[in-house]
Amino acid sequence: MDTKFAIPEIIFGRGSLNHAGQCALRLGAKKVFLVSDDGIERAGWLGRLMEILEDAGVTWIYYPGVTPNPRDFQIELGAELYAKNGADVICAIGGGSALDTAKGIAIIASNGGRIQDYEGANRVRKPLPPMAMITTTAGSGADISQFCIITDMKRRLKMSIITRTLMPDVAIVDPLILRTKSESLIIQSAADALAHAIEAYMSRIASPFTEINSLQAITLIIANLEHAVATRSLDALEQLSIAAVSASMAFSNASLGAEHALAHALGGYFDIQHGLMHPILLPSVMRFNMAANPKKMADIGRLLCKRRGRCSFTDDRDAAVKGIETLEKFFSSFNVPLRLRELIPPEGRLLFEPICRMAVGDACNLTNPKPMQWDDFLAVCEETW
Amino acid sequence: MDTKFAIPEIIFGRGSLNHAGQCALRLGAKKVFLVSDDGIERAGWLGRLMEILEDAGVTWIYYPGVTPNPRDFQIELGAELYAKNGADVICAIGGGSALDTAKGIAIIASNGGRIQDYEGANRVRKPLPPMAMITTTAGSGADISQFCIITDMKRRLKMSIITRTLMPDVAIVDPLILRTKSESLIIQSAADALAHAIEAYMSRIASPFTEINSLQAITLIIANLEHAVATRSLDALEQLSIAAVSASMAFSNASLGAEHALAHALGGYFDIQHGLMHPILLPSVMRFNMAANPKKMADIGRLLCKRRGRCSFTDDRDAAVKGIETLEKFFSSFNVPLRLRELIPPEGRLLFEPICRMAVGDACNLTNPKPMQWDDFLAVCEETW
Structure with a gap:
C-alpha cells in the first residue's frame, strides 16, 4: 500500500x-x-x-x-x-x-x-x-x-x-503564547496530543514517517507535562509544543482511532470540551486495542513506563499492560475528571446506545487496529462511567 | 531562534x-x-x-x-x-x-x-x-x-x-525502481544518505523535528545495507528508501556540514561521483566535530555500535570514538575506495590548498558544529590521502 x-x-x-x-x-x-x-x-x-x-x-x-x-x-x-x-x-x-x-x-x-x-x-x-x-x-x-x-x-x-x-x-x-494559558487548558491540550500520538502509532495506516513522530510526542509529554503545569517554565512549555507538532505530523498522516471516534460522539452530544475526554477514554480503548497489535502497544508501554524509572517486563503483553496502568496513574496525578459521570448527567447514560452507534461511523474508527462495533464502544462507556 | x-x-x-x-x-x-x-x-x-x-x-x-x-x-x-x-x-x-x-x-x-x-x-x-x-x-x-x-x-x-x-x-x-540499480550505486547512495543524516544531526540548526529523522535514517542504513547489497531483497531496499527519505527531511531543514563542503570541493574539481566521497571523508570530519558536541556525537556512536551487538561505553567521548571506528569498519566491509589516492591522481594532491580554500566558502560549512578553516580541511585531505 x-x-x-x-x-x-x-x-x-x-x-x-x-x-x-x-x-x-x-x-x-x-x-x-x-x-x-x-x-x-x-x-x-x-x-x-x-x-x-x-x-x-x-x-x-x-x-x-x-x-x-x-x-x-x-x-x-x-x-x-x-x-x-x-x-x-x-x-x-x-x-x-x-x-x-x-x-x-x-x-x-x-x-x-x-x-x-x-x-x-x-x-x-x-x-x-x-x-x-x-x-x-x-x-x-x-x-x-x-x-x-x-x-x-x-x-x-x-x-x-x-x-x-x-x-x-x-x-x-x-x-x-502558551504562557497565557490556564493550567486546565495545558493539561487538556497535552492529553489530546498524547491521544493523537498513541492512536496514530496504533493506526492501520501508520508509516515509519508517522511512527517516529508519535514516539517523540509520547516521550516529551510524559517527561514535561507535570513540570510545565507546576512551574509554567517556558522550556517545559516549549517541549509540549514540540510534542504537539510531532503528534500532529503523525495523526494528520496516519489518522486516529476508536478513542477519538467515541470522544467525538460523546463530546458532540453532551457538548463536552474535547480535551476532557481523553484521560477518561484513552486507557480503556488502549486495553481493547492491545490484542490487535501487542507489539506496538508494548512499544508505547515501554515509553510510558520510562518516567517511573526502569521497569522490567516479562513480555510484550506485560509492557503494554504496565504502560496503560502507568498512563492511568499519570492522568490521575492531575486535577481532571476520570469518570464519565463527572461530565455527563445520570440520564445521559440512557443515551449511550444511540451515541455509540454514531461513533461506529466516525471516520477515525476506520483506522483503529480493529474497528470497534457499537457494543465495543458501549463497553468502554460503561467501564469508564 | x-x-x-x-x-x-x-x-x-x-x-x-x-x-x-x-x-x-x-x-x-x-x-x-x-x-x-x-x-x-x-x-x-x-x-x-x-x-x-x-x-x-x-x-x-x-x-x-x-x-x-x-x-x-x-x-x-x-x-x-x-x-x-x-x-x-x-x-x-x-x-x-x-x-x-x-x-x-x-x-x-x-x-x-x-x-x-x-x-x-x-x-x-x-x-x-x-x-x-x-x-x-x-x-x-x-x-x-x-x-x-x-x-x-x-x-x-x-x-x-x-x-x-x-x-x-x-x-x-x-x-x-531500486531493483534495477547496481551494487555500487546502492552503496554510494546509502553512504550519501548516511552522511546527510549524520551531518544534519550535528548541524548548528538541527531541531527536534530533524533530529528524529536523522536517527531513524542512521538506524535503518546500518541495519539494512549489507543485506540489501547481498540479496537485493525488496524489503531491505525499501528500508533504505525509508532511510533516505528520513535523512532528506532532516538535512533539507537542518542543512549539512563540513564533510559535504569538502566533498563538493574535491568532487567538483576532480569530477568524482558524489557517493564515493563519504566513506573516505566522513569518519575524519566526524573526528574533527567530536569536540564541538561530544554529547550528540555520542548519540550517533551508540546507534552505529548497535549493529555489532551491545557495546559498553565509559562516557560520551568513548561512545563517539567507538561509533566512528565502527563506521570505518562498516564502510570497509563494502567494495569501495577508502583513500583519496584511489580517486585522485598523485599530482592532484598539490592542488589541495586552493581546493580547501574553496570548501570554506561552501554554504554547507556554515552549519558545521564549528565551521572548518582551510587548514582544517587540508588536514582531512592529508589524513585520508
Whole structure:
C-alpha cells in the first residue's frame, strides 16, 4: 500500500508569531479573513496579530464567532462574511475550535453547499483558499492536520471532515503564547496530543514517517507535562509544543482511532470540551486495542513506563499492560475528571446506545487496529462511567 | 531562534510511480518538462513514466542532457528548451544529478540569468515552476530537499544552491525502481544518505523535528545495507528508501556540514561521483566535530555500535570514538575506495590548498558544529590521502 506524508510549512519558535505578516504576503494576501476567540482576544494575542498584519501592509476582516466545539451555523455565517468582504487568505489564531472554524469556512467559501456535505474522508473537491494557522495550544494539531471537526447541531454530532486540502499552507507555533494559558487548558491540550500520538502509532495506516513522530510526542509529554503545569517554565512549555507538532505530523498522516471516534460522539452530544475526554477514554480503548497489535502497544508501554524509572517486563503483553496502568496513574496525578459521570448527567447514560452507534461511523474508527462495533464502544462507556 | 520545517508532499510505496500522472495534473500540467538520464532510459523507467503521463492526458518534452555532477551549460541549454516549448511543470526521474539538473533549469526558467547568480543560500527570488520529482536512488534526497548542486565548469567547483523555493511540490519514492540499480550505486547512495543524516544531526540548526529523522535514517542504513547489497531483497531496499527519505527531511531543514563542503570541493574539481566521497571523508570530519558536541556525537556512536551487538561505553567521548571506528569498519566491509589516492591522481594532491580554500566558502560549512578553516580541511585531505 502506498503511504502519503504531507505537512504544512512549519515555523516554530519563541516569537515566531512575528512572521505572520510575511507569511500572509507570501500566500498572496491583500485582505485576510481572521478567526479567533474570546480568550485569545482578552490575552491580547489577536490585537498583536492585527498589528503584525498591518505592519506588513495587509488588511483584515475579523470573524469572532467561535465557541468550543464549533457549530455548523457558525461556519455558514463565517462563509457568508468571507464572501461578502472579498477576503483572499484565511488566518486563524486560537485553539482547535478557532482553527477548525476557519477550516470549515474555507471549505464552504470555495466549495459551496453546507458543511454536512463534506462529512467523512476525501469529500472536498475544489482547492481551498490559502491558510495560515497560529495555534495557541499545544494539542489540537488543527494547524498542521488534514482534519476539521464541526458539530452538526441537529444530530448533536461532531462530524470528522478529513481531506488533503484541509492541510494549511503554513503553521506558526510560538511557545510564548502558551504562557497565557490556564493550567486546565495545558493539561487538556497535552492529553489530546498524547491521544493523537498513541492512536496514530496504533493506526492501520501508520508509516515509519508517522511512527517516529508519535514516539517523540509520547516521550516529551510524559517527561514535561507535570513540570510545565507546576512551574509554567517556558522550556517545559516549549517541549509540549514540540510534542504537539510531532503528534500532529503523525495523526494528520496516519489518522486516529476508536478513542477519538467515541470522544467525538460523546463530546458532540453532551457538548463536552474535547480535551476532557481523553484521560477518561484513552486507557480503556488502549486495553481493547492491545490484542490487535501487542507489539506496538508494548512499544508505547515501554515509553510510558520510562518516567517511573526502569521497569522490567516479562513480555510484550506485560509492557503494554504496565504502560496503560502507568498512563492511568499519570492522568490521575492531575486535577481532571476520570469518570464519565463527572461530565455527563445520570440520564445521559440512557443515551449511550444511540451515541455509540454514531461513533461506529466516525471516520477515525476506520483506522483503529480493529474497528470497534457499537457494543465495543458501549463497553468502554460503561467501564469508564 | 526560529526553526522552519518544510517538506514536499511525499508519496511512498511499491508502485507509487503510477501516481505521477495524477500528480502532474494536480500541479496544473499540460506539458511536462521531463528530465532523466541514460541509465534510467535503458532500465525502462523513463518509458514507463512517459506512458503514465500520456495515460493521464499530459504531454511532455524530454531533455536528456544529464551527466553525473551536472554542469552549468547543461542547465542553460535545458532552460532554453523549457522556454521554447512552453512547458508548465518540471518532472525529473533519476538520481541526484537528474533531479538537480531539473531544479537548476527551474531556477533559470523562472528567474533568468545564469545559474552562478544563485550560488549560496536564499538568493532565488521568484517562485519556481511546479516540480514533481521521482528519485531512483535511496540517497541524494534531491526529491525532497531545498538543495541544488551544480558544477561551475570554469571554476571546476560544485556550487551549493539552497533556497526554500527549491523544495519540490511532490516527491514520489518507489522502492521497486531500486531493483534495477547496481551494487555500487546502492552503496554510494546509502553512504550519501548516511552522511546527510549524520551531518544534519550535528548541524548548528538541527531541531527536534530533524533530529528524529536523522536517527531513524542512521538506524535503518546500518541495519539494512549489507543485506540489501547481498540479496537485493525488496524489503531491505525499501528500508533504505525509508532511510533516505528520513535523512532528506532532516538535512533539507537542518542543512549539512563540513564533510559535504569538502566533498563538493574535491568532487567538483576532480569530477568524482558524489557517493564515493563519504566513506573516505566522513569518519575524519566526524573526528574533527567530536569536540564541538561530544554529547550528540555520542548519540550517533551508540546507534552505529548497535549493529555489532551491545557495546559498553565509559562516557560520551568513548561512545563517539567507538561509533566512528565502527563506521570505518562498516564502510570497509563494502567494495569501495577508502583513500583519496584511489580517486585522485598523485599530482592532484598539490592542488589541495586552493581546493580547501574553496570548501570554506561552501554554504554547507556554515552549519558545521564549528565551521572548518582551510587548514582544517587540508588536514582531512592529508589524513585520508
